[in-house]
Amino acid sequence: MSLKNKIFGLIIFLFFSHLSNLAAQTYQISLLTCDPGDELYMAFGHSAIRVLDRSKRTDYVFNYGTFNFNTPNFYGKFAAGKLDYMLSVSTYADFISTYANEKRSVREQVLDLSFEQQKYMVEFLQVNYLPERRFYRYDFFFDNCATRIRDAMDLVLGDKLVWSEDELDVTDKTFRDLIDEYVLTMPWADLGIDLALGAVIDRKASNWEAQFLPEYMEKSFANATIVGDGPTRPLVKESRVILDFPRQNAQMSSFNPYWIFWAVAIAFTLITYIGFKRKQLYLGFDIALFVVLGLLGIVVFLLWFATEHSATQWNWNILWAFPGHLVLAFALLRKQPKVWVKKYLLAALILADAAVVFWILGWQSLHPSLIPILLVLILRTNYLYYNLEKYRSLRA
Structure with a gap:
């Protein structure tokens, strides 16, 4: 190949290389x-x-x-x-x-x-x-x-x-840990997320x-x-x-489930103590409690079984927020509760204890603010189980 052809070939190569660079830009x-x-x-x-x-x-x-x-x-x-x-x-x-x-x-x-x-x-x-x-x-x-x-x-x-x-x-972070990083200063949203999402997000990502x-x-x-x-x-x-905007150091609202739920727990503890001293049940408080837990259980159940959300399955919150609690609430309205009510109270107590065990074993992470609610549920199911028949004729 002559020098002239080599030079021509080099020029062609550089030309197309330049076009390629222009195209890339x-x-x-x-x-x-x-x-x-x-x-x-x-x-x-x-x-x-x-x-x-x-x-x-x-x-x-x-x-x-x-x-x-x-x-x-x-x-x-x-x-x-x-x-x-x-x-x-x-x-x-x-x-x-x-x-x-x-x-x-x-x-x-x-x-x-x-x-x-x-x-x-x-x-x-x-x-x-x-x-x-x-x-x-x-x-x-x-x-x-x-x-x-x-x-x-x-x-x-x-x-x-x-x-x-x-x-x-x-x-070392689960999916739940990752989303918690973003909602810790939104305690009610954080609680709602932890209630709605099941054990499937408690695996490491x-x-x-x-x-x-x-x-x-x-x-x-x-x-x-x-x-x-x-x-x-x-x-x-x-x-x-x-x-570039500075991130605001968000502060947790003073109106949050942490102290509110502990206040509820203290109130139920006092009610139980007073009821024990006076030999009364104060069932009105239990009815309200089981209505709330029953309704919440229906939501958990529907999110698990009636939706296509992949993250709401295997939600062990249903152990303590159980749809059947709504039936129990109406059964407690009767002056003479049926025999099955006592058996149900024992089952509810066992389920609440199981929820705590599942949490301790790491099978599902529950929201920390729920500790007092679980304690209330364990306290009241235990109290009613042993005293419902004894005080069944006494009303709050």
Whole structure:
């Protein structure tokens, strides 16, 4: 080959290499991570994908965390775990404006993808935004606004994407531990979550599984690498802060279940002591207690057996918040309770004790504020079991 041909070939090579570099600069794909907000639905943060197309001068954010309030039977579907979330698209400016108004910080991680990978990701998002594909069945732990993005990255990069297993250090944390980090200052919400979610979330989460939380996924992206596609390189080539607001040091409200439930326990202890001294039952308090526990038990039962929520199964709160307690409450209204009532009280006492054992053994973590409620249930079932027939003719 002549020198002239070699020079010509080099020029052609450099020309197409330059075109390739220009093409690679057409897109900028980023992970956006938003800080938690003050309300419960904002408490866990948010993730979205930004696609900046310099050639078309467009800048969009793809958001898997939206749903349609106009969905028929919206609340019924939400309670039953049948509410579909959807992929929505907004301009980057509108997205940032929303979080600026909410005073929530937003951080961006620009991904170091090749042009082919960028193109694949854009096509993937465009196809998933089609009306027949944009909806999906939401699952807080395994299919949400964060995991959808992580799974898209796994699909686009395949075995070229390597997640680090050493950086997050969540090996000793259960799913319940992870969500507790975000709701400890919201005691009533924390209690509600612990009442609704079953033992299935009391297993340890892997680093990969912890990415259901946006902040943990942000850390995972920061430590992930791309291999087998040229030189090994970090998945994130640039990180920057888009919005920066100081996080408020939220304080737990003075109106919380911790002291309120202990106050209830002290009140029931005094009632039991006075009743023992006066040889009375004061059944009105027990009726109110068992009505509340029975109604709560119905909710736990329905969440376990009548919904598609994966995290509400095997919920051993049903041992103490049992639907049958509602029947017991009505049975105690009778002046002469039936014979089966005493047997039921013994069974309720055993179930309450079993709930404590399950908690101690780590089969399910119950909310700490429930300790006084369990003590009340054990105290009153025990007291009624031994004294109901003796004082059955005495009314409070």
